[in-house]
Amino acid sequence: MIIQEAQMNIETVLLVDDDPSIRCIAEISLAQVGKWQVSLADSGKTALEVLRSEKPDLILLDVMMPGMDGPTLFGLIKDNTVLSHTPVIFITAKVQKHEVDHYHQLGAAGVISKPFDPMKLPSQIRAIMDNYVCPEHVRDRQ
Amino acid sequence: MLSGPKEHQVRKSQMLATSNKESEFAVENEINECHLIPKQLIDEYAQEMPSRLNRLRHLIPQAAVGSAEALQVIIDEAHKLRGTAGSFGLPAIGVAMAEIEDLLVNLGNAHLGFRDSGAWLMIDKALWMAKDAVGDKHAPHLV
Numbered sequence: 005m006i007i008q009e010a011q012m013n014i015e016t017v018l019l020v021d022d023d024p025s026i027r028c029i030a031e032i033s034l035a036q037v038g039k040w041q042v043s044l045a046d047s048g049k050t051a052l053e054v055l056r057s058e059k060p061d062l063i064l065l066d067v068m069m070p071g072m073d074g075p076t077l078f079g080l081i082k083d084n085t086v087l088s089h090t091p092v093i094f095i096t097a098k099v100q101k102h103e104v105d106h107y108h109q110l111g112a113a114g115v116i117s118k119p120f121d122p123m124k125l126p127s128q129i130r131a132i133m134d135n136y137v138c139p140e141h142v143r144d145r146q
Numbered sequence: 147m148l149s150g151p152k153e154h155q156v157r158k159s160q161m162l163a164t165s166n167k168e169s170e171f172a173v174e175n176e177i178n179e180c181h182l183i184p185k186q187l188i189d190e191y192a193q194e195m196p197s198r199l200n201r202l203r204h205l206i207p208q209a210a211v212g213s214a215e216a217l218q219v220i221i222d223e224a225h226k227l228r229g230t231a232g233s234f235g236l237p238a239i240g241v242a243m244a245e246i247e248d249l250l251v252n253l254g255n256a257h258l259g260f261r262d263s264g265a266w267l268m269i270d271k272a273l274w275m276a277k278d279a280v281g282d283k284h285a286p287h288l289v
Contacts, residue, residue: 023230025226025230025234026233028187029182029183029187029230032184037182070222097244118229119230119233120232121233122233123182
């Protein structure tokens with residue numbers, strides 16, 4: 005198997021988190037430090053509305069949210085032919101090993117733990133994306 | 147409260163990336179270079195902490211006698227504070243809230259019931275620690 009790696013160029017990020025404090029500090033971090041364009045959604049339902057009109061380069065997704073939780077939204081994203089290859093990073097305080105393993109098994113590009121350092125959040129994302137291989141770039145060659 | 151207006155819930159923030167001078171945060175606030183977050187936001191977060199902790203204080207006795215609703219509110223609030231406090235420069239609160247959340251979740255998972263006095267003493271202690279971290283003079287006493 006040969007893996008064709010494609011450098012991910014992040015310009016737009018959708019952050020989905022029900023906590024206004026997280027949205028606030030992450031927005032500042034992603035925009036001012038990461039220099040990315042940021043869209044925000046306070047719920048899974050709102051995120052789906054945003055994703056009808058936007059196709060972000062990356063989705064940061066909280067795990068525990070009222071209503072539709074992160075893994076449920078993740079499943080819907082991966083089932084959507086337009087969005088299925090959009091990398092998703094879970095951002096959560098629940099980072100015990102079995103929990104992190106579960107997120108990876110679901111197909112997440114990575115996991116970032118809360119609380120995060122706003123100065124370092126973009127570099128954490130870049131580190132994950134540097135090692136991320138989009139499934140559509142994996143080709144079997146015999 | 148940090149919870150923003152409706153327009154904050156879904157909006158692009160390109161302006162923050164392109165122009166600090168035009169950003170809603172940079173205009174009136176001094177940027178904290180260490181933590182990036184405007185001092186006003188950090189102050190607001192810290193100022194609302196006593197009331198959030200007091201809310202927990204009042205809910206915990208209800209949860210201790212079996213109120214599932216109170217219990218869930220505590221777990222949710224502890225989870226939120228666990229995930230945010232460190233980012234706002236209050237890591238001790240985050241640690242205390244993590245202990246509270248984990249204790250409650252573990253109690254539920256272990257089916258031990260919520261009348262475990264030892265667990266509630268630990269939760270009480272964690273809440274004291276959180277209160278101390280924000281310098282509140284009226285630390286709660288639950289047990």
